[in-house]
Amino acid sequence: MHLDLDRQGPLNAQLVRALKQAILARRIAPGTRLPASRELARTLELSRNTVLAAYDQLAAEGFVEGRVGAGTFVAQLPAPLEQARAPAPHPSAPPRLAAYGRRAESQSPQTAPVTRRRTLRYNLAYGLPLVTPALQSAWRRALSRAADDTRFDYPPAHGLSALRQALAGYLARRRGLDVDAEDVLIVGGAQQALELCARVLLDPGDVALVEDPSYQGTHKILAALGARVRRVPVDEAGLRSERLPDAGARLVVVTPSHQFPAGSVLSLPRRLELLAWAERHRAWLVEDDYDGEFHHAGRPLAALKSLDRGGRVLYVGTFSKVLFPALRLGYLVVPPALREAFRAAKWLADRGSPAIEQQALARLIGSGRFERLLRRSNKILTERRAVLLAALARECGDALHVDGASSGMHFTAWLTRLPPARLPELIARAEALELGLYPIAPYYARAPRRAGLLIGYSGLGPRELREAARRLGTLLAAEATAA
Amino acid sequence: MHLDLDRQGPLNAQLVRALKQAILARRIAPGTRLPASRELARTLELSRNTVLAAYDQLAAEGFVEGRVGAGTFVAQLPAPLEQARAPAPHPSAPPRLAAYGRRAESQSPQTAPVTRRRTLRYNLAYGLPLVTPALQSAWRRALSRAADDTRFDYPPAHGLSALRQALAGYLARRRGLDVDAEDVLIVGGAQQALELCARVLLDPGDVALVEDPSYQGTHKILAALGARVRRVPVDEAGLRSERLPDAGARLVVVTPSHQFPAGSVLSLPRRLELLAWAERHRAWLVEDDYDGEFHHAGRPLAALKSLDRGGRVLYVGTFSKVLFPALRLGYLVVPPALREAFRAAKWLADRGSPAIEQQALARLIGSGRFERLLRRSNKILTERRAVLLAALARECGDALHVDGASSGMHFTAWLTRLPPARLPELIARAEALELGLYPIAPYYARAPRRAGLLIGYSGLGPRELREAARRLGTLLAAEATAA
Numbered sequence: 001m002h003l004d005l006d007r008q009g010p011l012n013a014q015l016v017r018a019l020k021q022a023i024l025a026r027r028i029a030p031g032t033r034l035p036a037s038r039e040l041a042r043t044l045e046l047s048r049n050t051v052l053a054a055y056d057q058l059a060a061e062g063f064v065e066g067r068v069g070a071g072t073f074v075a076q077l078p079a080p081l082e083q084a085r086a087p088a089p090h091p092s093a094p095p096r097l098a099a100y101g102r103r104a105e106s107q108s109p110q111t112a113p114v115t116r117r118r119t120l121r122y123n124l125a126y127g128l129p130l131v132t133p134a135l136q137s138a139w140r141r142a143l144s145r146a147a148d149d150t151r152f153d154y155p156p157a158h159g160l161s162a163l164r165q166a167l168a169g170y171l172a173r174r175r176g177l178d179v180d181a182e183d184v185l186i187v188g189g190a191q192q193a194l195e196l197c198a199r200v201l202l203d204p205g206d207v208a209l210v211e212d213p214s215y216q217g218t219h220k221i222l223a224a225l226g227a228r229v230r231r232v233p234v235d236e237a238g239l240r241s242e243r244l245p246d247a248g249a250r251l252v253v254v255t256p257s258h259q260f261p262a263g264s265v266l267s268l269p270r271r272l273e274l275l276a277w278a279e280r281h282r283a284w285l286v287e288d289d290y291d292g293e294f295h296h297a298g299r300p301l302a303a304l305k306s307l308d309r310g311g312r313v314l315y316v317g318t319f320s321k322v323l324f325p326a327l328r329l330g331y332l333v334v335p336p337a338l339r340e341a342f343r344a345a346k347w348l349a350d351r352g353s354p355a356i357e358q359q360a361l362a363r364l365i366g367s368g369r370f371e372r373l374l375r376r377s378n379k380i381l382t383e384r385r386a387v388l389l390a391a392l393a394r395e396c397g398d399a400l401h402v403d404g405a406s407s408g409m410h411f412t413a414w415l416t417r418l419p420p421a422r423l424p425e426l427i428a429r430a431e432a433l434e435l436g437l438y439p440i441a442p443y444y445a446r447a448p449r450r451a452g453l454l455i456g457y458s459g460l461g462p463r464e465l466r467e468a469a470r471r472l473g474t475l476l477a478a479e480a481t482a483a
Numbered sequence: 484m485h486l487d488l489d490r491q492g493p494l495n496a497q498l499v500r501a502l503k504q505a506i507l508a509r510r511i512a513p514g515t516r517l518p519a520s521r522e523l524a525r526t527l528e529l530s531r532n533t534v535l536a537a538y539d540q541l542a543a544e545g546f547v548e549g550r551v552g553a554g555t556f557v558a559q560l561p562a563p564l565e566q567a568r569a570p571a572p573h574p575s576a577p578p579r580l581a582a583y584g585r586r587a588e589s590q591s592p593q594t595a596p597v598t599r600r601r602t603l604r605y606n607l608a609y610g611l612p613l614v615t616p617a618l619q620s621a622w623r624r625a626l627s628r629a630a631d632d633t634r635f636d637y638p639p640a641h642g643l644s645a646l647r648q649a650l651a652g653y654l655a656r657r658r659g660l661d662v663d664a665e666d667v668l669i670v671g672g673a674q675q676a677l678e679l680c681a682r683v684l685l686d687p688g689d690v691a692l693v694e695d696p697s698y699q700g701t702h703k704i705l706a707a708l709g710a711r712v713r714r715v716p717v718d719e720a721g722l723r724s725e726r727l728p729d730a731g732a733r734l735v736v737v738t739p740s741h742q743f744p745a746g747s748v749l750s751l752p753r754r755l756e757l758l759a760w761a762e763r764h765r766a767w768l769v770e771d772d773y774d775g776e777f778h779h780a781g782r783p784l785a786a787l788k789s790l791d792r793g794g795r796v797l798y799v800g801t802f803s804k805v806l807f808p809a810l811r812l813g814y815l816v817v818p819p820a821l822r823e824a825f826r827a828a829k830w831l832a833d834r835g836s837p838a839i840e841q842q843a844l845a846r847l848i849g850s851g852r853f854e855r856l857l858r859r860s861n862k863i864l865t866e867r868r869a870v871l872l873a874a875l876a877r878e879c880g881d882a883l884h885v886d887g888a889s890s891g892m893h894f895t896a897w898l899t900r901l902p903p904a905r906l907p908e909l910i911a912r913a914e915a916l917e918l919g920l921y922p923i924a925p926y927y928a929r930a931p932r933r934a935g936l937l938i939g940y941s942g943l944g945p946r947e948l949r950e951a952a953r954r955l956g957t958l959l960a961a962e963a964t965a966a
Binding site: 008009017061063075077094096100104108109118140148151153155172176224269282302320326328329335341347350352356357 | 491492496499500507539540543544545546558559560561562577578579580581582583584585587588590591592601610611612614619622623626627630631633634635636637638640655656659670671672674675678682683684685686689700703704707733750751752755756759765780781782784785790794803807808809810811812818820821823824826827828830831832833834835836837838839840
């Protein structure tokens with residue numbers, strides 16, 4: 001009997017693998033008596049215990065059988081797989097996926113440019129966390145305490161009661177919402193909230209509306225689920241409610257507090273029109289309040305859901321922006337009539353979100369520390385925004401026009417003199433200067449006629465922001481000279 | 484102008500709410516000039532600053548407009564929602580859900596009896612965490628360190644590379660698997676793994692096979708997704724592969740290491756037959772290895788996937804059993820041909836699992852500490868199992884027959900003399916004695932002819948286990964006398 005050991009890992013495991021392969025490939029026939037352990041140990045220069053342990057393992061897994069006083073015999077096994085495989089299709093045939101699997105694969109989110117360029121020193125990406133030492137140490141302490149006093153068994157799928165109640169209080173104080181903690185669902189970030197909404201409320205073929213421009217993850221999940229996605233244009237007062245279709249749409253995803261990515265705030269008349277439209281059509285409104293907390297003048301504006309008398313609004317909140325994206329926690333507030341369906345859907349999706357993080361968050365919010373951190377973040381963002389806006393005005397003058405800077409952690413910068421076709425080259429030259437710029441065009445159904453950038457300022461300090469503006473100014477000046 | 488403040492929260496917020504409600508209900512008509520701040524402050528006995536702040540907020544949100552030198556006026560807004568709602572259906576009409584939402588709601592997992600009875604002192608529930616002080620402190624330290632050195636931005640949706648690589652090594656050492664870390668996907672527990680498999684691979688109407696008996700969450704998610712679920716019976720050698728259908732089935736969920744809940748181990752001939760069947764039919768096998776790690780004699784048996792030459796097996800692992808359920812982390816190993824589709828599906832589902840926990844786990848596994856914790860847990864479980872089996876033999880004699888105790892953290896106890904119809908009464912009487920018992924029948928399509936219990940022993944120490952056995956023995960003896 002010839003055996004080749006593969007020299008990977010422990011000797012015992014090597015011997016088990018080699019014997020299994022020989023048995024499965026019928027290089028050792030069923031019924032064959034294996035060599036005595038002492039003999040095989042000598043042949044392979046192994047210890048006898050190694051061989052005995054391997055034989056034991058093979059016996060436990062059914063590859064061999066020991067007969068008392070007679071030795072160890074290879075078991076009778078079904079024909080090898082190679083023969084059974086005969087009628088199977090060509091191995092290179094693509095795997096058979098469900099329609100959802102095929103659509104998901106075709107909607108596959110590319111590695112975002114944010115990631116590709118995150119080594120740049122002056123990275124004006126949107127969505128970078130605003131991580132302060134205060135936040136990091138508060139979170140470490142909160143986690144550590146929560147690890148001591150969280151129940152380690154399955155948490156309720158819809159979320160820990162302590163966190164849902166803390167959130168209901170927070171939403172009342174900060175977002176003008178009067179919600180029952182029983183209607184709050186803890187989820188794994190805004191993407192899961194959107195995904196649950198789409199699955200519970202939309203059938204394949206249904207029409208769903210998104211803003212134009214909008215977050216690509218929303219469009220992708222709707223399309224992957226087989227919805228027909230239509231876009232409603234946005235202007236400086238947000239979603240143009242007069243362009244909502246007269247019939248057929250079942251769900252609208254909207255970002256009223258700070259339109260993503262254009263930055264406008266949905267006006268009150270349009271909020272009321274949107275709600276009336278949803279009631280007339282029994283359509284659902286998904287309010288993605290992704291950075292409604294950060295408002296740079298006065299208090300944050302109330303959420304759309306605060307005006308919802310007809311139970312048509314599902315409110316999506318996330319901690320990715322106000323704390324950090326790696327946390328992967330968010331929440332969904334649903335109308336009471338949808339409570340049971342969403343709880344069931346969350347249970348079926350993943351049986352609930354991690355408990356220790358929920359407990360840590362509940363205490364952070366309940367103790368008031370969360371809102372202090374928020375106020376501090378808001379102050380930092382307001383300062384950074386002011387620094388960047390002033391620097392851009394100084395360095396770029398009227399070659400650059402800013403929109404949507406009243407709240408959030410990003411705004412739009414229109415390059416007034418640059419033909420849109422030249423934007424990719426500008427971005428490439430910026431990259432060579434360690435400056436990360438991101439076009440807004442990919443968020444639109446059709447590229448806008450102006451060259452525009454989506455500028456995030458959460459990831460850089462004042463000095464870097466000034467330098468980023470200076471470099472952009474230099475690039476735009478060179479562009480003007482070249483033109 | 485009459486205003487009722489609701490006395491909830493800060494005065495400023497009360498005044499904002501009252502004015503908004505009056506404006507929306509048209510109790511104050513559009514165009515009306517609001518009282519001067521000084522005047523309203525006097526009327527309502529508020530400070531003037533409170534009124535000014537409220538007016539500012541209302542102006543920011545578009546409810547009122549200030550005209551220089553003329554005062555503050557109620558904005559022109561669309562007709563109130565009450566009128567717009569006229570053509571809407573009766574408010575008590577059920578909400579319009581998608582087919583998935585309706586099915587999910589009807590599959591809603593009830594509050595498990597495990598939860599209802601978890602206050603019982605002698606709770607023989609399956610699925611309780613084996614939380615030792617060593618595990619708790621190891622996890623707290625790992626989390627705390629990870630909070631210091633994890634990137635706080637979005638982690639890769641399919642999981643941190645460090646964790647995927649650590650898992651590939653672990654699976655090679657402990658489960659006999661030779662997998663590429665690129666084919667490992669970090670997910671939010673076994674339920675999410677099953678859910679992703681079902682969605683990516685099954686269309687509504689497709690036939691999916693589950694074992695009979697089986698975990699209810701599997702059946703529920705398959706049914707909620709619209710699959711036609713068929714059951715394949717199980718005996719003492721696991722899934723009866725000769726009962727697999729000749730055509731039409733697209734996916735099988737199987738628990739080879741320790742059949743859930745019956746406890747049998749899938750025999751090697753059946754493993755080979757199952758794999759050959761899957762290759763012939765291009766069907767997918769989902770191997771749910773929920774507690775394959777805990778084997779009470781010798782090393783754990785290799786996973787089914789270790790025999791998979793045709794790329795038909797998706798391997799599901801979870802940390803809910805080997806660490807604790809509240810963690811909500813698991814993993815999925817997919818054949819390379821399915822890698823992209825599953826990565827996309829995970830991105831779309833929730834953009835990835837929490838990073839700090841992934842980092843903590845990666846270090847726990849990479850440092851060897853995880854496997855030391857596992858060995859310790861396995862030792863504790865092996866002892867508890869031995870204590871309980873001995874106590875049951877002593878206290879219940881042949882009134883009770885144990886099956887499926889070779890691995891895992893549960894086994895089946897058949898009550899040989901109890902008519903199945905009397906089991907609910909026995910369970911109720913046990914509850915009165917602080918003894919938590921759980922029938923195995925709900926896991927079967929059709930209740931078995933014998934009365935059986937699913938007995939978990941991870942949640943109790945040796946003394947409690949002995950006392951639990953004693954109480955069960957007393958109950959069975961009383962039952963025998965009564966009969």
